[in-house]
Amino acid sequence: MQANLREHIEKIIPLTDDEFAFICTHFSTKKFKKHQFLIQKGDPVKHSYFVISGLLKLVYTDDAAKEHIVSFAMEDWWESDYYAFFTQTEATMSLECLEDTEVLCFSLDDYKKMCDGLQKMERFFLEKATFGFLGSQKRIISWLTSNSKERYEQLLKQSPSLIQRVPKSLIASYLGISRETLSRLSS
Numbered sequence: 001m002q003a004n005l006r007e008h009i010e011k012i013i014p015l016t017d018d019e020f021a022f023i024c025t026h027f028s029t030k031k032f033k034k035h036q037f038l039i040q041k042g043d044p045v046k047h048s049y050f051v052i053s054g055l056l057k058l059v060y061t062d063d064a065a066k067e068h069i070v071s072f073a074m075e076d077w078w079e080s081d082y083y084a085f086f087t088q089t090e091a092t093m094s095l096e097c098l099e100d101t102e103v104l105c106f107s108l109d110d111y112k113k114m115c116d117g118l119q120k121m122e123r124f125f126l127e128k129a130t131f132g133f134l135g136s137q138k139r140i141i142s143w144l145t146s147n148s149k150e151r152y153e154q155l156l157k158q159s160p161s162l163i164q165r166v167p168k169s170l171i172a173s174y175l176g177i178s179r180e181t182l183s184r185l186s187s
Contacts, residue, residue, distance in 0.1 A: 001029060001052050005104055008050070008076055012127050013120045022118060026110035032101045039095040045084040047105035051077050054101025055165055060093045069174040072098075072162055078128060098166060148177040152185045 005027070006020050015023070032038060032054070039045055041061060049056075056073040058081070070093060073079035081091045085108060106114070114121045142151055152175055156163060163171065163186075172182040 001102070001104065004052055004076070005050060009124055012124050015120070019118055019120065023114060023121065026106050026114050027104045028106070030103050030105055032097045032103070034097050034100050036097050037094055038097070038101075038103070039081055039084075039091050039093070041092060041094050042090050044088070045081045045091050046107055048078060048080040048082070048085055048111065049073075049095070049103040049105045051075050051079065052102045052104060054103075055098040056095055056101060057098055057166075057170065058093055058095050067173060069170060072159075072166060072174065074162070074165070078132075098170070143176065148175060148181055149185055151175045151177075152182065 002020075002024055005023075006015065009015060009020075009023070027050075029052075030038075030049075038047075038049060038056065051073050053075055056079055058070040058073065058079055060068045060070055062068065071079065079095060081093045081095065083089070084091045084093075088108065111125070115125065142154060146154065155171070155175065166174075168182050168186070169179050172179045175182065177185075
């Protein structure tokens with residue numbers, strides 16, 4: 001499990017064994033069952049999660065109780081309600097397991113200690129945040145400029161394994177289309 005984290009971090013920054021040992025002191029391991037929540041709307045957000053195994057969905061539920069899937073997170077991904085995590089406010093979204101899931105997680109205090117104690121981690125988290133921001137911008141632009149077929153094709157290209165692991169109703173919700181439209185697109 002820690003080997004997965006080290007490999008992930010070292011895609012961006014090199015680490016000595018001592019540096020990685022320091023990083024590991026700030027993470028804890030948690031296991032969740034399918035349909036279990038890591039975060040529920042209205043609760044404090046205590047952790048940021050690195051997915052070792054499993055699949056999660058981050059969902060915003062509007063005032064009409066309609067669920068909007070913001071993202072999916074699978075192995076080698078980070079996920080949380082980051083606004084609530086960094087501002088230490090109540091969650092505006094929920095994070096739920098779509099499969100049995102194992103994660104490594106850290107608190108905001110641990111995040112700060114890692115960054116203060118090892119400048120390399122500041123660079124790592126900055127790069128992860130930058131690419132997350134770029135991905136969000138790309139998704140917004142896709143929503144504004146692409147039709148449902150183009151969004152579906154982009155998802156197939158970017159995350160082909162997701163289509164096999166996620167029910168079509170959730171894929172449709174993520175793409176902002178009906179289940180029937182998704183069926184037409186995928187046939």
